[in-house]
Amino acid sequence: MASLQISDLFVKVENQQILNGINLEVPQGEVHAIMGPNGTGKSTLAYTLMGHPKYEIESGQITLGGVDLIGMATEERSRLGLFLAFQYPVAIPGVTVANFLRTAMNAHRKAKNPDDKGVPIPEFRKLLTEKMDFLKMDHAMAGRYLNEGFSGGEKKRVEILQMAMLQPTMAILDETDSGLDIDALRIVSEGIESLKSNALGILVITHYQRMLNYLKPDVVHVMVDGKILMSGGPDLALKLEKEGYEWIKSTDAA
Ligand SMILES: Nc1ncnc2c1ncn2[C@@H]1O[C@H](COP(=O)(O)OP(=O)(O)O)[C@@H](O)[C@H]1O
Ligand SMILES: [Mg+2]
Structure with a gap:
């Protein structure tokens, strides 16, 4: 089983220290x-x-x-099985969803x-x-230009569709819940949930606990100031929602 392994990761952005020694392992499945x-x-971390x-x-x-990703181009990482869905997906004028997906699939093949x-x-x-039906998507979506005039929920659904088509081994989903109304959030979360398999590892990055009502994590990690301060089961997410992040900073683990 392949896993995503991050050890002692220190990262700077614009000369500012942001990640201060991240250790994390996400196994497939x-x-x-x-x-x-x-x-x-x-x-x-996602970028x-x-x-x-x-x-x-x-x-x-x-x-x-086991393959070193550092120094590898984004495209190469993606072909190796890494999938990244982003907070602010871009619009690509003149490219339909179907064409975009076919091009991505062909590059992988x-x-x-x-x-x-x-x-x-x-x-x-x-x-x-098959995948659109599975994700309960309107077929007309495939003929629309990618992300042009899409609602937050539609963009996210296309991202999940892309994930379903490319069948990655490891998916990183950053703030997939931001800007979604409660119905869209449920549909997207259930879409991701439905793609869960032994061959797929998923790392969901989120500020809010609400997405985790639908998408059940095996492990929850809490990041504060560029470090993982605590890891635990699904109940840790609930505790955070109730107590807020100040609570974690004041515990012994911190
Ligand atoms: N491209 C960037 N240029 C400058 N500063 C950045 C950039 N990306 C992130 N940062 C800074 O890094 C810190 C962490 O940001 P970010 O990783 O976006 O946090 P989060 O996703 O947890 O809200 C912030 O202080 C932010 O201003
Ligand atoms: Mg963010």
Whole structure:
């Protein structure tokens, strides 16, 4: 089983120390949640995992299935099975959701086999229909331009669809709950929940506990000031929701 392993990770952004020694292991088949107050470095961790050039790794290790990710281009990481969904997905003018997904799928196939001719259209359509039905999405969505005029909920649903199509081994979902109304949140969370499998590890990064009402994490980690201060079961999320983040800073573990 491949796992995402982060050890002693120190990261700087614009010469500012943000991550102060992160240790974390997310095995395939498990859902882990990172919670923490605003500005604590959660998105910094997500961007660092993606390989964003602005985030400077000073020391530490990041591996996926034993393969070193540091220094690897974002595309390469994605082909290795890492999937990142972001807080503010961009609009790509003139590219439909279906085309975007087919291009992404083909890039993955080609990375695995350079002779691959791309997914045949009928096979792609069948898979797309299947996954859209599974996620209870309107088929018309596939023909729309990516993220153009999409509501927060629609953007997120397309991200989950992309995840369903690419079948990653490790998915990092940063603030997937932000900007969603309660129905959209439920649908997206249930979509993610439905994709859970032994072959997929999920790291959900969130400020709020409410998403975890639908998406049950195996482990909850609390990040404060660029460090994991505490890890525990699902009940830790509930305790945080009730007590707030000040509570964790005042405990012995902190
Ligand atoms: N691209 C960036 N440029 C400058 N500062 C950044 C950048 N990204 C993050 N930071 C700073 O790093 C800190 C952590 O931010 P972030 O990782 O977004 O926290 P969170 O996601 O936990 O709210 C903040 O002080 C933020 O201002
Ligand atoms: Mg953030």
